[in-house]
Amino acid sequence: MKYFRVLLAALQEIFDESAYLRFCAREHIPPGRSSYKRFIRELYGSKPAKLKCC
Amino acid sequence: MRFGIRLLAWVVASLFGALALATIAFHRGEEINALWLVVAASASYAVGYRFYSKFVAAKVLALDAQRATPAERLENGRDFVPTNKWVVFGHHFAAIAGPGPLVGPVLAAQFGYLPGTLWIVIGAVFGGCVQDFVILLFSVRRDGKSLTEMAQQEIGRVGGLVAYGSVLSILVILLAVCALIVVNALKQSPWGAFTIAMTIPIALLMGIYLRRLRPGRVLETSLLGFILVLAAIWGGQWASETPAVARYFTLSAPGLAIAIIVYGFAASALPVWLLLAPRDYLSTFVKLGTIALLVAGIVVMHPTLHMPALTRFTDGSGPVFGGKVFPFAFITIACGAISGFHSLISSGTTPKLIRREKEIRMVGYGAMLAESMVAIMATVAACVLQPGTYFAINSPAGIVGQLPETAARTITGWGFPVSASRMHALAQSVGEQTLFNRTGGAPAFAVGMAHIFSGSLGGQAVLALWYHFALMFEALFILTVLDAGTRVGRFMVQDALGHISRPMGRTSWYPSILITSGLIVGAWGYFLWQGIRDPLGGINSLWPLFGIANQLLAAVALCVATTIIIKTHGAKYALVTLAPLAWLVTVTFTASWHKIFDPNPRVGFLAQARQLATAGGNARLIFNARLDALVTAILIAMVSLLIVESLRHWRDVLSGRREAPLTEAPFVLTRFAEEQG
Numbered sequence: 064m065k066y067f068r069v070l071l072a073a074l075q076e077i078f079d080e081s082a083y084l085r086f087c088a089r090e091h092i093p094p095g096r097s098s099y100k101r102f103i104r105e106l107y108g109s110k111p112a113k114l115k116c117c
Numbered sequence: 118m119r120f121g122i123r124l125l126a127w128v129v130a131s132l133f134g135a136l137a138l139a140t141i142a143f144h145r146g147e148e149i150n151a152l153w154l155v156v157a158a159s160a161s162y163a164v165g166y167r168f169y170s171k172f173v174a175a176k177v178l179a180l181d182a183q184r185a186t187p188a189e190r191l192e193n194g195r196d197f198v199p200t201n202k203w204v205v206f207g208h209h210f211a212a213i214a215g216p217g218p219l220v221g222p223v224l225a226a227q228f229g230y231l232p233g234t235l236w237i238v239i240g241a242v243f244g245g246c247v248q249d250f251v252i253l254l255f256s257v258r259r260d261g262k263s264l265t266e267m268a269q270q271e272i273g274r275v276g277g278l279v280a281y282g283s284v285l286s287i288l289v290i291l292l293a294v295c296a297l298i299v300v301n302a303l304k305q306s307p308w309g310a311f312t313i314a315m316t317i318p319i320a321l322l323m324g325i326y327l328r329r330l331r332p333g334r335v336l337e338t339s340l341l342g343f344i345l346v347l348a349a350i351w352g353g354q355w356a357s358e359t360p361a362v363a364r365y366f367t368l369s370a371p372g373l374a375i376a377i378i379v380y381g382f383a384a385s386a387l388p389v390w391l392l393l394a395p396r397d398y399l400s401t402f403v404k405l406g407t408i409a410l411l412v413a414g415i416v417v418m419h420p421t422l423h424m425p426a427l428t429r430f431t432d433g434s435g436p437v438f439g440g441k442v443f444p445f446a447f448i449t450i451a452c453g454a455i456s457g458f459h460s461l462i463s464s465g466t467t468p469k470l471i472r473r474e475k476e477i478r479m480v481g482y483g484a485m486l487a488e489s490m491v492a493i494m495a496t497v498a499a500c501v502l503q504p505g506t507y508f509a510i511n512s513p514a515g516i517v518g519q520l521p522e523t524a525a526r527t528i529t530g531w532g533f534p535v536s537a538s539r540m541h542a543l544a545q546s547v548g549e550q551t552l553f554n555r556t557g558g559a560p561a562f563a564v565g566m567a568h569i570f571s572g573s574l575g576g577q578a579v580l581a582l583w584y585h586f587a588l589m590f591e592a593l594f595i596l597t598v599l600d601a602g603t604r605v606g607r608f609m610v611q612d613a614l615g616h617i618s619r620p621m622g623r624t625s626w627y628p629s630i631l632i633t634s635g636l637i638v639g640a641w642g643y644f645l646w647q648g649i650r651d652p653l654g655g656i657n658s659l660w661p662l663f664g665i666a667n668q669l670l671a672a673v674a675l676c677v678a679t680t681i682i683i684k685t686h687g688a689k690y691a692l693v694t695l696a697p698l699a700w701l702v703t704v705t706f707t708a709s710w711h712k713i714f715d716p717n718p719r720v721g722f723l724a725q726a727r728q729l730a731t732a733g734g735n736a737r738l739i740f741n742a743r744l745d746a747l748v749t750a751i752l753i754a755m756v757s758l759l760i761v762e763s764l765r766h767w768r769d770v771l772s773g774r775r776e777a778p779l780t781e782a783p784f785v786l787t788r789f790a791e792e793q794g
Binding site: 069070072073075076078079082086088089094095096098105115116 | 207208336390456
């Protein structure tokens with residue numbers, strides 16, 4: 064169960080789900096359409112897209 | 118007692134690894150099982166991690182369990198977030214594992230399985246893992262600074278400028294090579310082209326689903342996207358067998374190149390949520406799943422390698438790309454052994470997530486070992502093919518001839534029997550019209566992977582599905598690098614132009630977005646076009662150019678790392694980074710010399726230009742060969758400048774002529790100090 068939790072947490076971090084929840088907590092806003100729109104704008108808008116290696 | 122058992126276990130592991138390495142190194146004339154490669158690599162990685170990385174961590178880097186990381190000190194819930202080490206490991210691995218460790222080893226297999234395997238294992242343990250590890254630690258100690266910032270801080274303005282120039286050059290060449298691989302994999306392949314084309318509406322659908330229906334549910338959306346992609350693979354078979362549909366997806370190389378250039382521009386300029394982000398998630402999902410599947414498939418099937426340990430092409434006459442095993446094997450395989458691009462990831466997001474310094478060893482060194490293992494799997498996928506089949510797929514028409522019979526005769530004449538009818542049957546079984554001249558590595562990898570998978574899941578009946586799954590996986594992977602890379606390049610150009618014209622530096626100003634996207638897409642699009650017009654297949658010129666650029670970036674990273682080590686310890690531990698740096702400089706400078714001046718037109722760009730000019734060849738091709746020579750020379754000149762600057766720094770620091778102030782953030786006691794491990 065512990066391994067599954069760690070695996071799930073890793074996947075949530077890789078897929079930005081954790082980052083989105085942190086964003087909502089930081090901005091004190093509930094998860095939803097407008098908060099997700101703002102989150103994506105913050106994640107990709109003001110800095111280069113996440114770098115992927117070759 | 119426990120110490121004794123542990124010691125015994127490590128002695129056994131070391132002996133087992135040595136036995137496996139000796140088997141793959143000295144076995145001649147008989148085929149060997151792929152598991153020997155897996156065991157040799159696993160044992161070497163285990164010993165390297167346990168002993169060498171521990172030495173580097175304790176003596177060279179002096180990882181401090183008491184010291185707070187920037188994730189803790191600067192925690193903001195956004196960039197800086199203390200994160201569980203396994204989560205950071207997964208995050209870091211997902212970022213560093215790209216198509217490189219799959220394509221490079223497949224191309225280098227023309228020398229046989231031995232050179233590539235040894236370079237992957239030894240290069241990773243002593244080079245790639247060390248680079249990723251030390252850059253990650255140095256970035257953590259400097260509040261998550263990027264490689265470019267560290268180069269400027271430690272080596273001066275020249276260091277910063279060279280790092281910036283190298284990153285931009287490598288990006289442009291990388292994107293061109295990536296696009297060329299996709300073109301070569303999908304040309305005249307209606308099934309493959311249909312599947313990949315479908316990933317665009319699937320990504321758009323995912324974007325809308327994520328934005329409107331289930332905001333933030335990325336894993337769930339990616340799973341749905343994956344199911345749709347599987348349906349698209351299945352639908353591709355129908356498309357390829359329905360002439361009215363197939364003709365729209367049977368594209369020539371120039372047609373595909375134009376489509377990819379338009380796609381790259383659109384992906385860079387469109388809203389991120391609509392295409393880029395969902396596509397990124399989809400490809401990550403497929404990537405992680407497929408790598409796990411590939412590892413399991415090889416371990417379960419433990420196929421036999423048909424490729425010999427060494428082929429006759431170590432002499433430089435290979436059809437896949439020209440050049441001798443030294444230095445070309447070492448620039449062909451970058452990711453998997455050592456890749457400069459990783460230093461950008463190690464000084465990007467990852468250092469801002471590290472919770473404790475002690476965890477850096479596992480993330481930096483460990484994740485690179487995992488990537489190296491992926492490269493070993495790619496070597497296996499290429500070498501399970503009959504050598505004749507491998508060379509038939511990977512040899513350009515300019516070398517083996519246009520007609521299947523001619524190509525088969527040429528390859529058989531090299532001592533690797535293959536027949537046109539056997540290749541035709543193989544093409545039929547994977548749902549392609551032909552597998553001759555499918556250069557670039559991706560189709561050969563897909564055939565090898567399909568061969569391994571079909572042996573364990575579904576048999577020969579589903580070979581075509583596995584082949585197109587593998588092709589889709591690589592193309593999707595590569596297109597994600599293409600759109601994310603174009604966007605990163607756009608930001609870099611905007612950043613530079615912002616110093617000249619302030620509005621051009623505004624990342625949200627649409628004219629700036631269009632102009633800079635056009636500049637970046639135009640740059641890689643030019644090289645892509647050059648690649649598809651190249652009678653030798655394009656990969657022959659562009660992959661070595663990419664390898665040189667990538668390894669030179671690694672040289673930049675190792676220069677920065679050596680400078681910091683010398684400032685901290687003097688010359689005592691400098692060899693840890695200086696040795697891989699010296700090797701890379703030797704390899705890349707030798708390769709560059711050959712690529713520019715070698716009298717063989719298949720190797721040297723200038724000789725190629727001369728040959729074309731003598732034969733009254735196309736003026737554009739002559740110009741392109743000279744341009745490639747110039748690009749190589751500029752890359753070498755930039756890195757030479759940095760090396761000279763670094764040498765001056767090291768001499769001054771070691772002789773006491775220059776002060777060596779540490780640029781690390783001040784020590785702060787961590788609140789996680791009481792945690793074990």
